[in-house]
Amino acid sequence: ARVGAVQALYQMDVGGADVTDVIEEFTTLRFPNSEAGETIAGADPAFFAELLRGVVRRQRDLDPLIDQQLAIGWRLVRIDSILRAILRSGAFEMIERLDVPARVVINEYIDVAHAFFDEEEPKVVNGVLDRLAHRLRPAEFEGKGEHGKGERREKT
Secondary structure (H helix, E strand, O other): HHHHHHHHHHHHHHHOOOOOHHHHHHHHOOOOOOOOOOOOOOHHHHHHHHHHHHHHHHHHHHHHHHHHOOOOOOOHOOOHHHHHHHHHHHHHHHHHHOOOOOHHHHHHHEEEEEEEOOOOOHHHHHHHHHHHHHOOOOOOOOOOOOOOOOOOOOOO
């Protein structure tokens, strides 16, 4: 669903398509069991629609947050449309999907970036979403070394 959402956000960004039309197109033509088109394996249509509607609804909040995490001299409007879609979708999940751990969101969107790019862009996604996660969800990172949330080492 995340790869499909990024593709759909790109389509909306470049072509100016309406979110409702894009959701219908993707769920009808691109998800498994559809009659035609290239399918996106493992896509969850409900999650896909939630991501798209959420990014569109929260874009005015998301863009300044992402801008603040980018390197000095860079702005979201200046970067590649696909990379912009990845960052917006990841930022939306970081804000709205508190049921998904921040590290999972980061790793999922690094994987999405690798589906489109080779080297630098996945690093950008990692850096931006990691900084955003530390800002928005600091409790998930407090007091943790290499061990994940809830893990405890036994004293010896």
